[in-house]
Amino acid sequence: MQPTINPFGGIIGTITPVGPITGDPIQGVSRLITFGIRMFLLVAGLTVLFYLLWGALDWITAGGDSEKISKAQHKMTNAVIGIVLVVAVLSIFGYLAGDILGIMKRSPQGGWVFVVPTFK
Secondary structure (H helix, E strand, C coil): CCCCCCCCECCCCECCCCCCCCCCHHHHHHHHHHHHHHHHHHHHHHHHHHHHHHHHHHHHCCCCCHHHHHHHHHHHHHHHHHHHHHHHHHHHHHHHHHHHCCCEEECCCCCEEECCCCCC
8 A cells, every 4th residue: 555645744644734824715815814914013013113213323322413313303203104104004904994895803802804705
């Protein structure tokens, strides 16, 4: 008897793929979209934090030079404007996807679940 080898496992057993897409493909797409939004928030938050700290460091090291202080203030202002824009975009997306289109629902655990439209 020839042992069968599948792409996700070996001769001994089956290894299920790790990641956001497992089981039902519709739930997988929902998890993938949710993961993408969370990664966007993480990257945007870290970028804003880095830019804000960079502006603060420039301000501290300006040494009283008004031009350097002005540039540092502009960096910090742009960081705050950036995070306000990220929050505004996510709020508008949540309103459009949840209330108007109905493709985003609250899960009982407190997270978001995307309901992907399908043909029946």
